[in-house]
Amino acid sequence: MKHQTKLTQEQQSQQVGAEQKTQAQSAREFASAEELLRYDAAHTTVPPAIAQRLKKSAADLPAPRTNWWQRLFGGGKS
């Protein structure tokens, strides 16, 4: 009986240790508001529906008329 009690105490001790470890893992500290916002942004998913809607909307428009893509991406023609 006494042996069982000891085992139980050990188990309890392990359990408490595990809980403390979980708490430590879940604790997060951010150096600044910006860092917190960066973390938040990195965990925010852009809804795929936007790209689908955009594709449909852009398909109804004429392609851009000037060589903006050359200015942006280094094309040499003018």
Add this chain to the structure above:
Amino acid sequence: MTEPPADLACAEFSSLYAENSRAIYYLALRYLSDPQKAEDATHDVFLKAFRKLDQFRGEASLRTWLYRIAINHCQNLRQSWHERHVFSNADDAVWENAVARTDSPLRVLETKELGQRIQKTLDALPEEYRLLLLLVANEELSYEQVSTLVRQSPDAVRGKLHRARKAFAALFEKTGGRDYETPNQAHAGTTVPTGGG
């Protein structure tokens, strides 16, 4: 003058979207405080950019140009809500869709609760501070670019940013009540130092 083939223009625009959609969506999400309106706004911003690409003169970076369109769009939306006295009331189901879907369930729960806490904090800030923090949080924007976007001097931006950080940290602590804490966070919660500068 050579006109780009439509398919090339669309391919480059796809690349533009892939590189900037997260930044623009996140700005709209946290600035408008409503995932559905942020989705609509992101669509409208990129469509506007697609229409106006021929007006882009290359004087600013493309990201800054996109941000300018996004800020104007979001500010116009907020202005029209205030005029109509309509305020955001996104429900929990909508917030659920705004967090990463690929994370583990526990991670999603944590992210969701942290996201709500951040949103509540941002909502309580003056609009100017909120925008400033969201812009400065983007590491790809320099102080000079941020000051251009908010139409203030870099020194003024630094001063306001200091106050914005302090206000954010104070409000963030305030929102750390039971409603926004997981059982674990109640003992070892998320903290933001009030310092910085």
